[in-house]
Amino acid sequence: MNGKQITKLGFERKAIGLALSAATIRERAGLERSAILSELRAVQADPAAYLAGGVYAELAVELNAQNTLNESRMGAALSPSPLPYGVWGADLIEPGASAQMDVAMRLPIARAGALMPDAHVGYGLPIGGVLATENAVIPYGVGVDIGCSMRLSVFPMRPDAVKVEEAQSLLLKHTRFGAGVAFEKRERDDHEVLHESTWQDQPLLRHLFDKAASQIGTSGSGNHFAEFGTLTLTSADLGLEAGEYLALLSHSGSRGFGAQVAGHFTGLAERLHPNLDPAARKLAWLPLDAEEGEAYWQAMNLAGRYALANHELIHARLARALGVRVLASVHNSHNLAWKQQINGREMIVHRKGATPAESGQLGLIPGSMADPGFVVRGRGHVEALSSASHGAGRQLGRKAAANKLVKKEVAAYLKERGVTLIGGGIDEAPQAYKRIEDVIARQSELVDVVAKFTPRVVRMDSGSEDI
DNA sequence: ATGTAC
Numbered sequence: 355m356n357g358k359q360i361t362k363l364g365f366e367r368k369a370i371g372l373a374l375s376a377a378t379i380r381e382r383a384g385l386e387r388s389a390i391l392s393e394l395r396a397v398q399a400d401p402a403a404y405l406a407g408g409v410y411a412e413l414a415v416e417l418n419a420q421n422t423l424n425e426s427r428m429g430a431a432l433s434p435s436p437l438p439y440g441v442w443g444a445d446l447i448e449p450g451a452s453a454q455m456d457v458a459m460r461l462p463i464a465r466a467g468a469l470m471p472d473a474h475v476g477y478g479l480p481i482g483g484v485l486a487t488e489n490a491v492i493p494y495g496v497g498v499d500i501g502c503s504m505r506l507s508v509f510p511m512r513p514d515a516v517k518v519e520e521a522q523s524l525l526l527k528h529t530r531f532g533a534g535v536a537f538e539k540r541e542r543d544d545h546e547v548l549h550e551s552t553w554q555d556q557p558l559l560r561h562l563f564d565k566a567a568s569q570i571g572t573s574g575s576g577n578h579f580a581e582f583g584t585l586t587l588t589s590a591d592l593g594l595e596a597g598e599y600l601a602l603l604s605h606s607g608s609r610g611f612g613a614q615v616a617g618h619f620t621g622l623a624e625r626l627h628p629n630l631d632p633a634a635r636k637l638a639w640l641p642l643d644a645e646e647g648e649a650y651w652q653a654m655n656l657a658g659r660y661a662l663a664n665h666e667l668i669h670a671r672l673a674r675a676l677g678v679r680v681l682a683s684v685h686n687s688h689n690l691a692w693k694q695q696i697n698g699r700e701m702i703v704h705r706k707g708a709t710p711a712e713s714g715q716l717g718l719i720p721g722s723m724a725d726p727g728f729v730v731r732g733r734g735h736v737e738a739l740s741s742a743s744h745g746a747g748r749q750l751g752r753k754a755a756a757n758k759l760v761k762k763e764v765a766a767y768l769k770e771r772g773v774t775l776i777g778g779g780i781d782e783a784p785q786a787y788k789r790i791e792d793v794i795a796r797q798s799e800l801v802d803v804v805a806k807f808t809p810r811v812v813r814m815d816s817g818s819e820d821i
Numbered sequence: 822a823t824g825t826a827c
Contacts, residue, residue, distance in 0.1 A: 499822045534824050576822055613823040621827095 355381060355390060363394055369420060372413040373397075379409050430629035432460040440737040443471025443796030446747070446788055451480040457633050458483065463490040465701055468738045470708050471796035472747025472788065478636035481707035481748075484741045488701055490639040491647055491654075491691050493620040495704035499574070500616055500654050501661030502607035502689040502707075504718035506585070506729065506807065507669045508592070508682040511600040513584035513810070516676070518774050521582045521811035525776060528671040531815040533575045534610065536568035543571045543671070547663040552656050556649055558618055559656065566611040566660060571667035573606040575815035577745075577782055579723065580604045580668055583809040591804050592682040592716075592729070599681070602672055603727055603807055605720060606664045607689070612657035619650040642702065651691075658690050684729055686710060686717045688744035696739070703739055711735070711742040711801050719801075720745050721790030723782060723812045724773040728794060730801035742800040746790040755786035778814040 355377040357370060365373050373394055380390045397410045397417065404414035436459030441447065451473040458479050459467050466486040473482030478494030485495050516524070530537055537543070548570065553563045573580055585601035587594055608615075623638035624630075626646065630638055640647035665685060673680050686709055694703040709717040711732030719742065720727035734740045750758060756779075764783040768775055794803065 497822085502822080532824095533822075574822060575824095578822085607822070610823060617823085 355387060359391070360394070363391070363398065365394075365398070366420065369413060369416045372416055376409050376413055429462040430627060430631065431462065432457070432631045432634055433462070434460075436460045437464055437467065439467035439469065441469045442738065442800065443473075443793060446471050446792060446796060447473045447482075448475065450475040451482065454478070454480040455483050458485050458495070458637055461487070461634060461637060461639070463487040463639055465699075466696060466739060468741060470738075470741060470743040470747075471793045472707065472743035472745050474748045475751075476706065479704065479706045482743060483704075483706050484708045484739045485704045485706075486694070486696055486701040486739055487639065487704070488699065489642050491642055491650055491702050492637050492639045492704060493616055493623055493650060494636045494638075495706055496616070496654060496691050497689040497706045498613050498616045499607035499689055500612035501658035501687050502605075503658075503661050503665060503685060503687040504720065505604050505662070505665035505669060505685040506683060506718055507602045507673060507680045508585055508594060509600045509602070509673070509676060509678050510681050511676070511678060513598050513600050515600055516582060518811055522774065522776060524672055524675055525580055525582070525811065525813040528675060529580045529668055529813055530572040531575065531578065531777060531813065533815075535572055535574075537571055542568065543667045545570055545663040545667060547656075547659050550656065550659075552652060555652060558615065558649075559653060562611045562614055565614075566609070569609040569611065570660070571664055571671070572609060573604065573664070573668065573815075574609055577814075578605050578607065579812055579814045580606075581723075581809045581812040583807050583811075585729075586806045586808065587804075592684070594682050601807055602669060603718070603720065603809070604665050604668050606661060606668065608657040608661040609664070611660060615650075615653045615657050619646070619653070622646055622650075654691065658687055661687065684716045684718055686715075694739070705741055705744075707744040707747075709742045709744050709801075710740065711738070712740045715740075716804070717742060717801065719743055719790075719794065720807075722746055722784040722787040723775060723778055723814065724768050724771045724784045724809065725787070725790050727790070727807040727809070728803050729805040729807065731804050732801055733799065735800045738800050742797050743793055746787040746793050748786060749788045750786045752781040752786075755781040755783060759783050759785050773809055774811045776811075776813040777816040778812065779816065782814060
């Protein structure tokens, strides 16, 4: 009897050695190999029956423990009913998003959750969904654009100190938008995140390094933007006097690098859970105490830092071009998972399109290309898992927006508000979004408004259909 | 959101 025959039966880790020792004892007792193999199969099929004693007891104990662990980690069955969770702005949330959140709250690893007023349907967890799990991380609980984030810089300038034409040319010169887009080699900036040793820790990260290095400092497509506008502070805050300032607001993520990390690990998670209820397939998780979960955690956090580095470079380039230093700045990630203590236990809090809002924590909640965004301060609401919305949230899906909205009306909306737009697809029209004022009003328990940002010159990806 | 495919 050898190890190869034992592993062929499906024994794993410590059980291989224990099965081998037991088999050796049975061989010495004069049993045929085929008889021993059938005994091993019987122990494997029902370890509980062999726990009491005998030559297979130790093996049975180990198999029993492995089964229990596998069930708790990989458990395929959903609870019949979802755990209760808080909803803010239920009147603004489509039924599909609530249905997705219900499925998430039936996962065996789910412990708590909340739904923000900008919620709408996404892959797996809805956008605007917050989910706390224990010892597990869900790649699609974070989303495709890992580390997608916001950054605001306030400049020591009057809002009108930079004319529209100048703002346009600055944005065109110093930002890059679109799927697959990178900076031209001679324009490429460097950042300390590219010098982290983390890139060498996983074959996947090594493989994606060149793409990440080529795309650093860029913005993506879809709802990503960089815009100049007016920051209005009605009272002193952020270390600034009350008043109006020129400011830059950006929305960007981890580009192709993060998307490939997300794709890789969600595939891995799905393969680890072949029997997961189909309703929850896109919510497949990775155990955090397993190699796969640890690897995702490391890659996810690197993508989070990389996304913030993109913003830093965008803001540094534009501040340098303006010849000013930044007076104040705020940033936050809104697609990420964090370790957070809940009821004295360490949980993994996934925020997929949700702003962290611990008590006193600053965050940015944008409206749309032509509607105001808000600097907010978290109130640390326990049932909301210290979270808030990440924006206004879609009212119309991309296709619905393209079918329903008329370019002329979108142009009129922009003109009325004095917004100049570079790029921007019809699917990103302000009319495709919920009213940001409503969304902010629904979360007064979650955040306090600190300041208002009114966009003036906006750059987005051209998309498939320009406005 | 990504960028052209287990």
